[in-house]
Structures are given as structure tokens and as C-alpha cells.
Amino acid sequence: MTSNAPDTVKREPLVFHQPDITELEIESVVKTLRSGWLTSGPMTQEFEKRFSETIQAQHALAVTSCTAALHLALEALGIGPGDEVIVPTLTFTATAEAVMYLGATPVISDVCPRTMLMRLEDIEALVTEKTKAIMPVHVAGLPVDLDPILEFAKEKGIAIVEDAAHALPAKYKGRWIGSISDLTCFSFYATKTMTTGEGGMLTTSREDYAKRVKIMRQHGIDRDAWSRDSSVFAWQYEVIESGFKYNMPDVNAAIGVAQLKRLDEMWKRRTQISNIYFDILKDCSEIELPSKPAHANSQHSWHLFAIKVLENSPLNRNQLSQALKEQEVPTSVHWIPLHMQPFYKNRFGCKESDFPNGSFLGNSILSLPISSKLTDDDVAFVAETLVSTLKRK
Numbered sequence: 001m002t003s004n005a006p007d008t009v010k011r012e013p014l015v016f017h018q019p020d021i022t023e024l025e026i027e028s029v030v031k032t033l034r035s036g037w038l039t040s041g042p043m044t045q046e047f048e049k050r051f052s053e054t055i056q057a058q059h060a061l062a063v064t065s066c067t068a069a070l071h072l073a074l075e076a077l078g079i080g081p082g083d084e085v086i087v088p089t090l091t092f093t094a095t096a097e098a099v100m101y102l103g104a105t106p107v108i109s110d111v112c113p114r115t116m117l118m119r120l121e122d123i124e125a126l127v128t129e130k131t132k133a134i135m136p137v138h139v140a141g142l143p144v145d146l147d148p149i150l151e152f153a154k155e156k157g158i159a160i161v162e163d164a165a166h167a168l169p170a171k172y173k174g175r176w177i178g179s180i181s182d183l184t185c186f187s188f189y190a191t192k193t194m195t196t197g198e199g200g201m202l203t204t205s206r207e208d209y210a211k212r213v214k215i216m217r218q219h220g221i222d223r224d225a226w227s228r229d230s231s232v233f234a235w236q237y238e239v240i241e242s243g244f245k246y247n248m249p250d251v252n253a254a255i256g257v258a259q260l261k262r263l264d265e266m267w268k269r270r271t272q273i274s275n276i277y278f279d280i281l282k283d284c285s286e287i288e289l290p291s292k293p294a295h296a297n298s299q300h301s302w303h304l305f306a307i308k309v310l311e312n313s314p315l316n317r318n319q320l321s322q323a324l325k326e327q328e329v330p331t332s333v334h335w336i337p338l339h340m341q342p343f344y345k346n347r348f349g350c351k352e353s354d355f356p357n358g359s360f361l362g363n364s365i366l367s368l369p370i371s372s373k374l375t376d377d378d379v380a381f382v383a384e385t386l387v388s389t390l391k392r393k
């Protein structure tokens with residue numbers, strides 16, 4: 001009990017994700033709480049303005065979640081029953097769920113076994129005359145190779161809705177994700193690269209989509225029609241559609257405004273952490289390290305650091321995750337692919353053999369902690385424990 005040998009000092013157990021919240025966020029929220037305005041108002045407007053400036057998007061519209069943004073984006077495109085939308089199997093269920101909110105059908109594509117991303121070659125064969133949109137997902141924050149997909153989609157008259165829940169701040173060939181295709185959706189869920197507790201943002205360069213989303217996120221109410229005429233009462237408004245309740249409150253936007261100021265600092269920290277992992281794990285032949293952007297002037301957001309546990313590893317993915325857990329190293333899986341989930345198997349008859357790459361990833365990927373709150377020491381502990389666990393067998 002009285003030993004003071006350094007190797008008996010117990011570490012604080014690591015948690016997989018710790019939100020990176022400072023006094024800046026706390027003060028911003030307190031200011032909003034004292035201001036007398038809690039729902040969507042001046043803070044939400046400021047957040048949208050700063051967000052659009054940060055990633056050079058024409059319009060940024062704050063909503064309650066990325067799922068809401070995906071729903072509104074597909075709605076703005078007029079997608080409905082009978083339409084098909086192509087989604088990758090390696091994504092969170094929200095991507096495909098938003099398609100089903102509108103009564104349309106998600107068509108699931110396989111992905112690249114290395115990058116884990118959607119590729120044109122995987123989606124070409126899935127296109128029919130019913131295909132209305134393609135939803136690239138920038139898994140882990142690595143940008144999808146958008147140009148071939150955008151070119152193909154333009155030729156076919158198919159829309160693109162990017163699920164950029166992981167891709168802030170990420171760049172593809174010199175342009176920020178969120179400033180490239182017609183509609184891009186971001187998440188500020190508690191574990192994402194920046195948070196508002198819960199929240200999301202839709203960016204678009206199209207005036208018509210921006211107008212539609214503004215109306216539909218707040219009960220189908222057209223405020224612009226009245227605000228143009230200053231002689232009418234403040235209580236007057238027109239319901240022009242059956243909309244949704246997806247507006248972001250100022251309390252959440254207050255967190256967002258502060259987090260946005262720290263976006264670059266938090267990104268730099270996650271990049272440092274990824275470099276430590278690459279350095280310590282580079283000679284580990286039992287695992288594959290994450291892909292880096294393939295194009296010049298591109299940027300990984302490093303939302304996740306996902307390794308793949310290879311065939312020659314003495315422990316499979318689940319055994320490795322368990323062995324690490326026993327040594328207080330938390331890991332996670334992003335994700336069990338859609339085609340391996342009971343709902344998608346039952347509804348769409350997905351078979352694992354139809355998605356060879358997705359099935360490989362579903363059984364081999366493992367996310368290591370990469371929260372900006374981790375110390376160098378924490379990261380080295382995770383990486384060294386991983387190495388020693390693989391060598392131990």
C-alpha cells in the first residue's frame with residue numbers, strides 16, 4: 001500500500017470521448033441565458049454568419065441536428081415516394097433514415113476497403129431512372145473523392161447531398177467541405193469535432209434551397225413575406241407548407257459560437273494526436289493505419305482514428321477491443337455497416353456477400369480515442385498498450 005514505485009501509480013481511466021468545453025463556451029451560454037432570448041434569435045444568426053465565413057459557404061442554416069439537416073436537404077430537392085437515393089453502407093443509420101422520412105428508398109452501396117469511403121465505381125451500377133440523389137459520407141473526416149462523383153451526377157441530373165457529420169474542418173483540393181456541392185450537412189452532436197450539445201448545420205450555395213430550408217425548418221412559415229412590409233403587425237405570419245420543428249435555439253448556438261472560435265485549435269490538437277499514433281504504430285503489421293487525403297491541398301478533420309485489425313493479427317477485432325478494455329483503453333466501432341443491421345437486412349434483403357468490402361470493414365475496424373482533451377501521455381499509453389497487446393500473444 002505504501003509503495004511509491006512509479007509503475008504502481010494508477011492512471012485515471014480514459015474515456016473514449018471527452019467534450020472539449022472551456023470557460024469560453026460556459027460564459028457564452030451564461031450570457032445568452034441572461035439575455036432574455038433563448039430560442040432561435042441573435043445568437044443563432046451570429047453562429048450561422050460565423051460558420052459560413054469559416055468554411056466559405058454561401059448560406060449556413062442552423063438546425064437541431066445533422067439528421068434534421070439531411071431531412072431538410074432531401075426535402076428541398078423534392079425527394080419523395082418512388083425515388084431512390086444512394087448511400088454508403090459504412091455510415092450511421094441517420095444518413096439512410098432521412099431518405100425514409102420522405103418515403104423514398106435508400107439504395108446501399110459498397111465502399112473502398114482502404115479509405116472506407118464511397119467511390120464512383122461502387123455506385124455506377126446502382127443508378128436507375130429513379131435515382132434522385134447520392135449521399136457521400138466523409139467517414140472519420142477523410143474527404144470523399146468528390147470530383148468524379150459530382151461530374152457523373154451532373155451528367156445524369158442527380159443531386160448530391162454530402163453527409164459531413166465528421167468533416168469539420170476538412171478540405172478537398174483546396175476547398176472547404178461545405179462549400180463544394182449544392183447541399184452539405186454537419187453535426188454538432190456531443191462527440192463530434194465541435195459541439196452545441198445537439199445541433200446541425202446545412203450549407204448551400206443555392207438561394208432557392210436556402211429559402212426552402214428556412215421555411216421548412218420552422219413549421220412551413222414564410223417570415224420573409226411579412227418582414228418585407230414594415231406596416232404589418234409583428235404577430236402576422238403565413239403558413240405556406242406543412243413543415244418541421246428543426247430550428248436551433250440560441251442557448252445551443254451560444255456554445256457553437258465559442259466552439260467555432262476554437263475549431264482550428266482543436267483540429268491542430270487532433271492532428272498532433274494522429275501523428276503520435278502514426279509514429280508509435282507505424283511498424284505494427286497486424287493492423288492497417290488510417291488513409292490520409294489522396295489529393296494535394298486536402299485536409300483530414302481527424303474526427304476518428306480508425307485502424308483495421310488484419311488477418312495476421314493474433315486477436316480479432318472484438319478480442320482486441322476486449323483486451324484493451326481490460327487494460328482501461330476504451331475503443332469504439334464506427335460503425336456496424338448498414339447492410340449488417342437487422343432493419344436493413346430485413347427490409348432490403350441485404351446479404352453480407354453483396355458488400356465484400358463493407359463486410360470486411362464491419363469486422364475489422366476499431367476506433368482509437370482522439371478527443372482533443374487527451375494528453376500526449378494518454379495517447380502514448382493507448383498506442384503502446386495496443387502494440388504490447390498484439391505482441392503478447
Ligand SMILES: *Cc1c(COP(=O)(O)O)cnc(C)c1O
Nearest residue numbers: 065066067092094165187188189
Ligand atoms: C453523427 C452522425 C449523424 C447524425 O448526427 P446528429 O447531429 O446526431 O443528427 C449523421 N451522419 C453521420 C455520418 C454521423 O456520424
